[in-house]
Amino acid sequence: MGQITLNQITKNFGDVQVIPPLDLRIDDGEFVVFVGPSGCGKSTLLRLIAGLEDVTSGDITIDGRNATEVPPAKRGLAMVFQSYALYPHMSVRKNIAFPLRMAGLDKAAQNAKVEAAAKVLNLTDYLDRRPGQLSGGQRQRVAIGRAIVREPAAFLFDEPLSNLDAALRVNMRLEISELHQTLKTTMIYVTHDQVEAMTMADKIVVLQAGVIEQVGSPLELYHTPRNRFVAGFIGSPKMNFLTGQYAAGYDAATIGVRPEHISVSPSEGTWTGRVGVSEHLGSDTFLYVDIDGVDDPITVRSTGEISARHGDTVYLTPDASKIHRFDKQDLRIA
Amino acid sequence: MATQHSRSAARIMMAPAVVLLLGWMLIPLTMTLYFSFKKYLPLRGGDLGWVGFDNYVRFVSSSAFWPSVQTTLVIVGGVLLITVVLGVLLAILLDQPLWGQGIVRILVIAPFFVMPTVSALVWKNMFMDPVNGLFAHLWKFFGAQPVEWLSDAPLFSIILIVSWQWLPFATLILLTAIQSLDSEQLEASEMDGAPPLARFGFIILPHLSRAITIVVLIQTIFLLAVFAEIFVTTQGSFGTRTLTYLIFQRVLESQNVGLGSAGGVYAIILANIVAIFLMRIVGKNLDS
Numbered sequence: 001m002g003q004i005t006l007n008q009i010t011k012n013f014g015d016v017q018v019i020p021p022l023d024l025r026i027d028d029g030e031f032v033v034f035v036g037p038s039g040c041g042k043s044t045l046l047r048l049i050a051g052l053e054d055v056t057s058g059d060i061t062i063d064g065r066n067a068t069e070v071p072p073a074k075r076g077l078a079m080v081f082q083s084y085a086l087y088p089h090m091s092v093r094k095n096i097a098f099p100l101r102m103a104g105l106d107k108a109a110q111n112a113k114v115e116a117a118a119k120v121l122n123l124t125d126y127l128d129r130r131p132g133q134l135s136g137g138q139r140q141r142v143a144i145g146r147a148i149v150r151e152p153a154a155f156l157f158d159e160p161l162s163n164l165d166a167a168l169r170v171n172m173r174l175e176i177s178e179l180h181q182t183l184k185t186t187m188i189y190v191t192h193d194q195v196e197a198m199t200m201a202d203k204i205v206v207l208q209a210g211v212i213e214q215v216g217s218p219l220e221l222y223h224t225p226r227n228r229f230v231a232g233f234i235g236s237p238k239m240n241f242l243t244g245q246y247a248a249g250y251d252a253a254t255i256g257v258r259p260e261h262i263s264v265s266p267s268e269g270t271w272t273g274r275v276g277v278s279e280h281l282g283s284d285t286f287l288y289v290d291i292d293g294v295d296d297p298i299t300v301r302s303t304g305e306i307s308a309r310h311g312d313t314v315y316l317t318p319d320a321s322k323i324h325r326f327d328k329q330d331l332r333i334a
Numbered sequence: 335m336a337t338q339h340s341r342s343a344a345r346i347m348m349a350p351a352v353v354l355l356l357g358w359m360l361i362p363l364t365m366t367l368y369f370s371f372k373k374y375l376p377l378r379g380g381d382l383g384w385v386g387f388d389n390y391v392r393f394v395s396s397s398a399f400w401p402s403v404q405t406t407l408v409i410v411g412g413v414l415l416i417t418v419v420l421g422v423l424l425a426i427l428l429d430q431p432l433w434g435q436g437i438v439r440i441l442v443i444a445p446f447f448v449m450p451t452v453s454a455l456v457w458k459n460m461f462m463d464p465v466n467g468l469f470a471h472l473w474k475f476f477g478a479q480p481v482e483w484l485s486d487a488p489l490f491s492i493i494l495i496v497s498w499q500w501l502p503f504a505t506l507i508l509l510t511a512i513q514s515l516d517s518e519q520l521e522a523s524e525m526d527g528a529p530p531l532a533r534f535g536f537i538i539l540p541h542l543s544r545a546i547t548i549v550v551l552i553q554t555i556f557l558l559a560v561f562a563e564i565f566v567t568t569q570g571s572f573g574t575r576t577l578t579y580l581i582f583q584r585v586l587e588s589q590n591v592g593l594g595s596a597g598g599v600y601a602i603i604l605a606n607i608v609a610i611f612l613m614r615i616v617g618k619n620l621d622s
Binding site for chain 2: 050051052072073077078079081082083085086087088089090098099102103146150
């Protein structure tokens, strides 16, 4: 069980409204990712669900029960913090057992659950160490272990991977996804990294300034972004936007083309431009092409073999069926 | 750039400070040792020659010695207990967002700036005086017989006065320690189902253990030498004679410098024993 509904919730800090009235429904077993630029209110939203902040108005329902006034410990949710928030003076075993101890379980039951969690997370050899003696990834797993033993209705992750290095981040991403497949428990995950969002989520919630811009599966957001913000935020490298004469031809105020939907040719094409920087990644090459009347260079993804050099003139052709059109309000034109 | 040259230059530049500090420490220590082996009565014949360990034997065999050691330990222990317990509570209180926080903090720290002599006199005359003291008025208001603090509960009174002076120090150190606690840890324990008392016991107190160790160590060093508070209140009567005060009496009231110096050497030894014990008990908190 782990079905969470937010109904018209708002949050003010003093006179500043950081979350205007907001509705959201999270179904049991879903992996939901809140994503948005920093300061968009995604962490605040998570803390509202956790109960660490009180909502200014509106209702939070967890499994059909109104949880708006319920204290955090009684909501049946477990949270993994950005700093992991392990208790430094306790061993790993005591850290993981802490919620069980607080719940008044006897020693034998505590140990059984801790051992089981440690086995799932490959922590068995580290149970008697202190958090200070562990690596970043291990600490992360201890924090997850502490959440697992409580058998919560839902897990809340607050940017859990942002303190890890890039290689470890990819690993932990897989481990968390794997964990979700095993446990089938609702997970709510906050991140500013759209790659994490795209790779892990069943459902992505894109936020900007406390407002939900769009909710949908990763591919829905990729193929049919509701507005220019979502279009620019989802996808890597970012979508290219063109206005003015380029957009007028498509009967729109702005058009957007993803770098992977533009083909490059040395001899002919729709747009003419000069190659700026080119980044060779082996599998792909990213070209930054300056074209007349557009301020930012157009990013183009090409094969790894292309041999365009700085200053070369190239011709770009967008894939007409993959062009996104936006009106003056930056909303998508269907 | 620690070349041979710069290292010797550094040594030369540090030398005056080192020499000064050494002299500061060594000269009084040697003089104390020197006098402790002499029969030296300034008003009754002056220097009467070497007497070996006579002074040491006399100082310990005096009926006043062991009670004074006990009194010293009671005062140190009592003040430590009060300042640490109240210090932790005050630190938690001051850590809360509070209206007029800045002023409240300055007020709490204020007693530390009052000279020991002055604060003891203020307590003696304004609070504890059995006729005009505030406590006496309070007692009378409730129809009770005013307590003669300094003669009925002299040791407790002195512990109270000294605690009042040292509470700000403990509070200040513990407050900074509390402020360094990661708030996510408290939130995590809250989510883990720990009620406020458990959060205090399992998270806050262990976090403070190091700061408490420091408070205990530093205060002990200073509290072993408490003097002014006793001098201006009970003058060492009613069982408030500490080791320090006993030495003072031997030297200045009995005008027996040799005997007092021997006591001084004992005081050094006692301080070191206490220090070693403290290091053993609480020192392990400073590792890790």
